[in-house]
Amino acid sequence: MCLGVPGRVIDVQGFTATVEFWGVRREIRLDVVDEPVAPGDYVLNHVGFAIRRIPEAEIAETLALYELLLREAEGDMMAADVRGEIEASSTGPVP
Amino acid sequence: MTPEVAVAGETTDLRFRDPARARGLARALERLCAEIGRERVSVMHVCGSHEQAIAKFGLRTVLPRRLDVIMGPGCPVCVTDLPEVDEAIVLAEDGVVIATYGDMLRVPGTTRSLAEVQADGGRVEVVYSAAQAVELARDTTDQVVFFASGFETTAVATAAVILDGPPPNLSVLSAHKYIPPVMEIVAEMPGTRVEGYLAAGHAATITGWGIFERFVERHGIPVVVAGFEPLDILAGLVELVELIRDGKREVLNAYPRCVTRDGNRNAQAQLWRVFRATGGRWRGIAHVPNGNLRLRDEFAHVDARRRFAIDVRRLWTQAPPTLAQLCICGDIMAGIRSPKDCALFGRACVPESPVGACMVSSEGTCRIWHQYGGHPDLRSLSPHDSDRLP
Ligand code: SF4
Numbered sequence: 089m090c091l092g093v094p095g096r097v098i099d100v101q102g103f104t105a106t107v108e109f110w111g112v113r114r115e116i117r118l119d120v121v122d123e124p125v126a127p128g129d130y131v132l133n134h135v136g137f138a139i140r141r142i143p144e145a146e147i148a149e150t151l152a153l154y155e156l157l158l159r160e161a162e163g164d165m166m167a168a169d170v171r172g173e174i175e176a177s178s179t180g181p182v183p
Numbered sequence: 184m185t186p187e188v189a190v191a192g193e194t195t196d197l198r199f200r201d202p203a204r205a206r207g208l209a210r211a212l213e214r215l216c217a218e219i220g221r222e223r224v225s226v227m228h229v230c231g232s233h234e235q236a237i238a239k240f241g242l243r244t245v246l247p248r249r250l251d252v253i254m255g256p257g258c259p260v261c262v263t264d265l266p267e268v269d270e271a272i273v274l275a276e277d278g279v280v281i282a283t284y285g286d287m288l289r290v291p292g293t294t295r296s297l298a299e300v301q302a303d304g305g306r307v308e309v310v311y312s313a314a315q316a317v318e319l320a321r322d323t324t325d326q327v328v329f330f331a332s333g334f335e336t337t338a339v340a341t342a343a344v345i346l347d348g349p350p351p352n353l354s355v356l357s358a359h360k361y362i363p364p365v366m367e368i369v370a371e372m373p374g375t376r377v378e379g380y381l382a383a384g385h386a387a388t389i390t391g392w393g394i395f396e397r398f399v400e401r402h403g404i405p406v407v408v409a410g411f412e413p414l415d416i417l418a419g420l421v422e423l424v425e426l427i428r429d430g431k432r433e434v435l436n437a438y439p440r441c442v443t444r445d446g447n448r449n450a451q452a453q454l455w456r457v458f459r460a461t462g463g464r465w466r467g468i469a470h471v472p473n474g475n476l477r478l479r480d481e482f483a484h485v486d487a488r489r490r491f492a493i494d495v496r497r498l499w500t501q502a503p504p505t506l507a508q509l510c511i512c513g514d515i516m517a518g519i520r521s522p523k524d525c526a527l528f529g530r531a532c533v534p535e536s537p538v539g540a541c542m543v544s545s546e547g548t549c550r551i552w553h554q555y556g557g558h559p560d561l562r563s564l565s566p567h568d569s570d571r572l573p
Contacts, residue, residue, distance in 0.1 A: 120339055139339070176312040
């Protein structure tokens with residue numbers, strides 16, 4: 089649950105941002121992150137909130153790690169946790 | 184991206200992105216443990232993601248034989264106490280809509296779980312975030328209670344949603360826990376050997392590594408903050424074992440690309456504006472002073488414990504399930520025993536029909552060990568291993 093998930097900011101509207109996760113677009117809240125966030129930035133997100141702006145130099149390494157996890161099958165626990173973090177940014181209960 | 188390469192040697196299926204570095208770190212650990220010279224060196228981590236990575240990538244197979252890396256109380260769902268689950272069950276039985284994280288559904292209460300209440304027609308909804316609980320409340324006129332679990336990292340999100348002014352029919356039943364106090368309790372427990380702590384990187388992203396300084400001062404046990412990538416964990420262990428060898432009582436940050444001394448102050452401000460730390464029981468472990476996060480008086484209007492008169496005693500007239508009494512989850516989280524010491528592990532207790540909370544949550548030690556091959560450590564993990572299983 090504390091794995092979080094990185095995503096690229098597409099658009100910012102006040103305290104909400106549209107963030108893209110490997111082609112999937114979701115709404116993320118910006119109330120918690122402690123730096124200004126702009127389109128093009130990468131943020132680390134946990135339960136629907138950006139908790140950190142990822143510095144330029146670390147983006148590639150961070151994405152590579154998560155891609156390694158996401159290549160795992162549906163049943164893999166770490167992959168499922170990362171997918172859950174992406175789902176956290178959609179609205180409404182899980183169907 | 185660097186392709187995955189298996190590390191050759193006695194290990195199997197080790198997929199490091201930089202195997203040469205992994206080998207170097209493993210050798211450094213071997214050398215450090217030899218220099219310490221004792222039969223056993225024990226360190227504890229307190230993060231489900233750390234255990235997932237350690238088990239998934241088979242890290243224990245490259246660790247020195249005499250180094251024990253034990254998972255402590257790093258699973259928030261697992262430490263949710265029975266009466267806390269009972270509170271949610273009573274509310275659901277009384278017709279309130281319960282919104283909660285998926286892992287909470289099958290966590291046993293005193294006599295049953297939320298999943299069983301749901302099967303009997305209770306309205307229990309799975310959400311991935313506090314914001315989804317808000318959406319759920321907006322779509323109905325019924326009372327919705329967000330049964331909130333998680334450590335401080337997750338509690339921040341609950342706090343932000345509360346500060347945002349949720350709809351009047353939403354309230355929060357907080358089972359949020361605060362990690363630093365339990366590290367103190369577990370470090371002092373008889374039977375637990377913690378010579379150093381590996382602290383969770385993403386939690387420290389928010390709290391900063393500075394919060395561990397007081398702990399180190401009081402207990403003389405070093406702390407190293409580490410990320411959850413296999414190489415980050417190995418690098419963190421090298422720094423930790425080095426501190427143990429040198430008898431240094433310090434906090435080191437082995438995850439500087441994510442963690443600063445002060446952490447995310449904005450998040451901390453929101454967390455402590457909404458919550459206060461109070462004492463409470465952590466399931467199977469102990470009463471932990473300041474270990475529970477509860478809503479401050481200012482937010483009494485969104486506190487489910489104030490909105491509803493929750494009387495859980497009616498559940499306690501029924502007999503608890505007999506198998507549950509054999510669960511040693513608490514001892515496992517205190518680092519005293521391992522899942523292999525549980526006679527039910529992999530037999531009567533499996534992820535499909537869990538007996539204890541540690542087999543329910545994806546952050547629970549039993550569940551993680553079960554998924555990644557029963558016992559991922561091919562060496563004897565702890566001196567308490569009794570190999571009761573064939
Ligand atoms: S295997 Fe099941 S019963 Fe045994 S300690 Fe783990 S959760 Fe409890």
